[in-house]
Amino acid sequence: MADGQARRRRGRPGYDRESLLAVAVTVFNERGYDGTSMEDLSQRLGIAKSSIYHHVGSKEDLLGLALDRALDGLFSVADAARARGGPAIGRLEFLVRGSVAVLADRLPYVTLLLRARGNTVTERRALTRRREFDQLVADLVKEAERDGDIRPDIDPAVTARLLFGMVNSVAEWYRPGSPDPGSQSRSPGNTGSRGSAGELATAVCAIAFDGLRIRRPG
Amino acid sequence: MADGQARRRRGRPGYDRESLLAVAVTVFNERGYDGTSMEDLSQRLGIAKSSIYHHVGSKEDLLGLALDRALDGLFSVADAARARGGPAIGRLEFLVRGSVAVLADRLPYVTLLLRARGNTVTERRALTRRREFDQLVADLVKEAERDGDIRPDIDPAVTARLLFGMVNSVAEWYRPGSPDPGSQSRSPGNTGSRGSAGELATAVCAIAFDGLRIRRPG
DNA sequence: CGATAAACTGACCGATCGTTCGGTATGTTA
């Protein structure tokens, strides 16, 4: 993105850390981290198993790199939401839209994060950071409820979890497709899995904030 | 449930298939199926690794038993919803409430199902059944939209996925607690994770169907 | 060209994986 033309690197061409990580994360998502062997990875990469260790110290390092990418993205929008100011309900909606955007943009990384079980040190560190993010959301919902902008009949903690449960579920089926301009996701034959991230965020906010039922007059 | 007092079994006491499965599924959920070794299981069970094979043919069989329990529960409410008749929107809400109930009742089994990646034959068979269930939901949403009961500005397929994304996300944090009577989940210090399944289903339906924003007069 | 930088390889290691097997322990039934 920065220097445009992707300057030709020095030595023998092949994978670098970044391109290798991208493939690895894809396989991790297909078969699960624990269900993926280094042999699986090497086959998909088309290089020997031992070659992987030229780019990364261990399988767990690979996971750590991926999880950090996801968390950095989420906290980046969280910071932006905080800096935004204004009523909590507005910041909350901003955070929802931003989270959907990050999810779409870094889909495989976030997917991996959402599936982390905490088996290793790396995963536990990531889960700790993730809980901090969830706490931010919970606080925001609580504040919005105090402001009288959110229905008070549901525990804000439950509200927060259900809201982001819906957001995060996007990772299970969304696959990036055609970008924004003019792509109307109600076209025939559309399975609904390939609209733009912007449309998707709008749908999430519509259902979450206004509900999916039609409000009949009278 | 049928004969009340749980008649004393014949031979040497210990685990049977059912009690062993319950423990196994718990561990599978903690560490993930692939992340759980038979050694892990045996330690948690307090018996030798080889003893497990007296009760079940393989690790994968164990998974299969668990996944079937989840799917049977879900299809049971799906059938009940179908038999119910009436407008689609009503059957849909019934299905949501029922799914939350199954999720709460068979939590570890459903959790396992939601995390299945399709690595083995057993998992792929389960995922096929699950997709059938999802299709039922999608059809129901589509019908409700044709009836004019659901907002037409969102692709019904997306709506269905987001709706059940929210429902399924319950498995990530809900832990069964005190049953229904009198338990008000808005009590101080409540993290929102231990209300009754009924309350939870109500919260899900409230957010999903009516939205979480307060509708201000004027 | 030689120097340097980066990517890649095959052979191998100890540990752990799921599974098998012959035999043993402990309860109920007749």
Place this chain on the structure above:
DNA sequence: TAACATACCGAACGATCGGTCAGTTTATCG
């Protein structure tokens, strides 16, 4: 008590696991 039913065990299996290492290949730079 003998017969039966059920649960459990330790030792071992071939396969696969994540990871190491000494060396080779292929590019750019001066």
